[in-house]
Amino acid sequence: MKEALFYKKLGSGIVQCELCPHFCTLKNGEKGKCKVRENRTGKLFSLVYEKPCSIALDPIEKKPLYHFYPGSKTLSLATFGCNLSCQHCQNWQISQKFIEKIREASPQEIIEMAKNVNSKIISFTYTEPTIFYEYMLDIAKLAKKEGMKTAMVSNGYINPEPLKQLLPFIDAFNIDLKGNDKFYEKICGGRIQPVLKTIKIIHKAGKHLEITNLLIPGLNDSDSEIKKIVFWIKVNLSDDVPLHFSAFFPHYKLVNVKETPAETVIHAAEVARKLGMKNVHTGNI
Numbered sequence: 599m600k601e602a603l604f605y606k607k608l609g610s611g612i613v614q615c616e617l618c619p620h621f622c623t624l625k626n627g628e629k630g631k632c633k634v635r636e637n638r639t640g641k642l643f644s645l646v647y648e649k650p651c652s653i654a655l656d657p658i659e660k661k662p663l664y665h666f667y668p669g670s671k672t673l674s675l676a677t678f679g680c681n682l683s684c685q686h687c688q689n690w691q692i693s694q695k696f697i698e699k700i701r702e703a704s705p706q707e708i709i710e711m712a713k714n715v716n717s718k719i720i721s722f723t724y725t726e727p728t729i730f731y732e733y734m735l736d737i738a739k740l741a742k743k744e745g746m747k748t749a750m751v752s753n754g755y756i757n758p759e760p761l762k763q764l765l766p767f768i769d770a771f772n773i774d775l776k777g778n779d780k781f782y783e784k785i786c787g788g789r790i791q792p793v794l795k796t797i798k799i800i801h802k803a804g805k806h807l808e809i810t811n812l813l814i815p816g817l818n819d820s821d822s823e824i825k826k827i828v829f830w831i832k833v834n835l836s837d838d839v840p841l842h843f844s845a846f847f848p849h850y851k852l853v854n855v856k857e858t859p860a861e862t863v864i865h866a867a868e869v870a871r872k873l874g875m876k877n878v879h880t881g882n883i
């Protein structure tokens with residue numbers, strides 16, 4: 599447990615978290631939407647500091663990052679919790695709950711683990727790294743000192759100030775661009791605008807950026823939705839930002855929706871290429 603970095607005291611023991619666009623206002627003993635930040639006697643704490651729930655060695659392409667040290671392995675880690683509640687979450691067993699009693703690992707121990715498996719990249723992934731911000735930041739700072747690279751695989755639901763303070767310590771980002779605002783509201787429990795802002799800040803900072811769009815049949819896989827995403831990237835970023843279209847498999851609350859046919863993913867990639875995107879990839883097929 600560690601005191602949170604971004605919050606303010608509102609008086610009468612109430613705090614407001616300023617880490618993500620939910621801006622949760624919490625009384626003593628209350629947890630935020632992410633389930634892993636809690637007001638304890640008028641101070642906000644991260645409950646998952648030094649508490650990874652998943653650690654694995656993955657190919658960098660699994661993040662997916664296809665243009666960042668291809669062929670490398672990356673030590674990948676997550677804690678419990680997420681600030682969105684996507685009905686299709688494939689990691690819902692860890693993103694949508696919090697278990698306090700779990701093996702601890704300090705930032706230094708994570709660096710040692712990476713060295714032991716000869717991984718020169720550490721990735722923050724699986725759930726939403728924003729909600730374990732303090733842990734991620736401390737690991738990333740140590741990683742930089744050791745000459746390692748770092749990657750954040752994120753839903754982009756983070757406020758500009760914490761993002762700006764994190765940027766010097768993260769080399770590569772893969773950000774989900776999930777659908778339109780209605781999709782974010784209905785399926786994910788969020789809004790699209792903060793995500794678009796995050797993507798622009800990362801791109802403007804000159805960081806390595808790739809974008810992923812998971813296609814769910816009937817919810818966000820129409821040509822008009824694909825075109826909207828492609829146009830937004832071309833107008834606001836660049837036509838060479840790597841764009842991944844990925845297939846959905848039934849998970850969590852969307853078990854009644856069929857998996858995405860491979861043809862749908864291939865078609866989306868063709869649409870994006872025809873519109874001039876230079877680095878389009880398909881995944882999960």
Ligand code: SF4
Pocket residue numbers: 615616617618619620621622629630631632633635681728729
């Ligand atoms: S990080 Fe958690 S506690 Fe903070 S605003 Fe977001 S959901 Fe709420």
Ligand code: SF4
Pocket residue numbers: 680681682683684686687688689690693724725726753786
């Ligand atoms: S943002 Fe990612 S981890 Fe969080 S609920 Fe959605 S799919 Fe799951």
